[in-house]
Amino acid sequence: MLAGRRILLIIGGGIAAYKSLELIRLLRGAGATVAPVLTRAGTEFVTPLSVSALAGEKVFQDLFDLTDEAEMGHIQLSRAADLVVxxxxTADLMARMAAGLAPDLAATLLLATDKPVLIAPAMNVRMWEHPATQRNLARLIADGIRVVGPDAGAMACGEFGPGRMAEPAAILSAIDGALGAGPLAGRHVLVTSGPTHEPIDPVRYIANRSSGAQGAALAAALRDLGARVSFVTGPATVPPPHGVTVAPVQTAAEMLAAVEAHLPADAAVFAAAVADWRVDGAAAQKIKKGADGPPALRMAENPDILATVARMGAGRPALVVGFAAETEHVAEHATAKRLRKGCDWIVANDVSPATGIMGGAENAVTLITDAGAEVWPRLPKSEVARRLAARIAEALAP
Structure with a gap:
């Protein structure tokens, strides 16, 4: 499935480096050739000999190897591959990438390449959750870097949480998608994301705390599986991923119009936190304080985008997935919502303030289908997106 493709594999210095050996084996088994680059820290965990033996090629380590640099070898390396993985x-490599630093061969290759880049983060849970790492991650995603994982689980250091490198099979699947050979190649998926802003007057509006992080992560995961993604997003704080068709909107009415304009689709995922109500007759000028006290706002119900698409006749996507943000009786309310809206699946989560989920980096969801409720553990939103995208690919498989 990757026959004729060339992968430049950079192996960072972490205990998860041993998984890179299995990844090389899987890549070569899929028909790809692998050009391995081993960082100095990486040699503390795997040897150049083992990497070279599995890749069947020379291992590159030193930026100033005169034999290679006589012909600007680092430039050739960075551009001869179809994909850089x-x-x-590591947290250090991600920080260097985000800052545009190039102190060694690996960082120089990443700065010099004109090819797509996929990273599989791996580090201690506290390092992963540190604000600096999360800032770097957001910067890399905004720069168009694709991300797979990390997984949550037990760490070599004895701690538990997100930070484990994705398994080699999952990385292989992400590589397939990045090269247009994934299970969703040729499929069109529509994703909505973010909040909507419903104007009260030209200055004020009704909104919610959605950051758009889960929707953006899902759009990226579907893209990485090869799908053509239409991304309809409200004014989110998390930027949309590269490689998708972005339709920015403000209000629920605009979101419905954009959704209809981007149909038909094979699947539609409604991750946006759409405002249920809007002000009926928003003021044309800023409302001023007055002797009569606060103004009375008359509310009107917004269009139900999920139900509109789920109950379409001809042209309905084969799979319609809704999201349910609840603060109590999560599974019960979400199950009722699935039946009421007419969608195929509901992804339910508890967004009560104590969970930190709305606007946070993690999510804990229950996937509700006609087969029942499937509870997923609390995971990084990127991993929730990857798992959901994989399920969507299974559902759309011929």
């Missing part, structure tokens, strides 16, 4: 991508 960093696995494991």
């Amino acid at each position: 960093v696995a494991p991508a």
